[in-house]
Amino acid sequence: DAGVIQSPRHEVTEMGQEVTLRCKPISGHDYLFWYRQTMMRGLELLIYFNNNVPIDDSGMPEDRFSAKMPNASFSTLKIQPSEPRDSAVYFCASSPAIRETQYFGPGTRLLVL
């Protein structure tokens, strides 16, 4: 299996622009997680899905952030409008079942100028 796939790997944008991050989980994994990692706050869970349904979005920082999972093989995290404080590495992870190992994708490094 190719593992969790994320795109783009790097994104540089200007404040106010819309940013869309993409994730393809490992085939057969029912759980998908979006994390954000910064030096100050560490690794934080933003939202997770089970069978394409959002279960817990309490970590989503603001209404500027939204996430969707239209099917079992694709998810997006959108930031609109983006702000410099959104600069971070965003990871997608997937898991085959609850409390099983989470497998992380390579991450998207986002820089908002």
Add this chain to the structure above:
Amino acid sequence: QKEVEQNSGPLSVPEGAIASLNCTYSDRGSQSFFWYRQYSGKSPELIMSIYSNGDKEDGRFTAQLNKASQYVSLLIRDSQPSDSATYLCAVNSGAGSYQLTFGKGTKLSVIP
């Protein structure tokens, strides 16, 4: 607010020594505990999980859990330069919640 605390380091140990990494957590109801390794610029990868009090060994790695003290540790025996990375402690609070709370990590440097 569930918290997971780790010393940020860096922790420096000579090659061949034992590296000891520590983690404390605030949620007494936590049931699952994980250690992830993250190389610079890479994504976290799971190296150990532990669910019961006591020790769990896997090769050069030993995870130790003490729920009464709300403490979990990772020992790395015969440390190698390739073990140099940031080690993240993660805690799951148990039934009804699948949110993993991560510590900010301890940076380990193994000196040849």
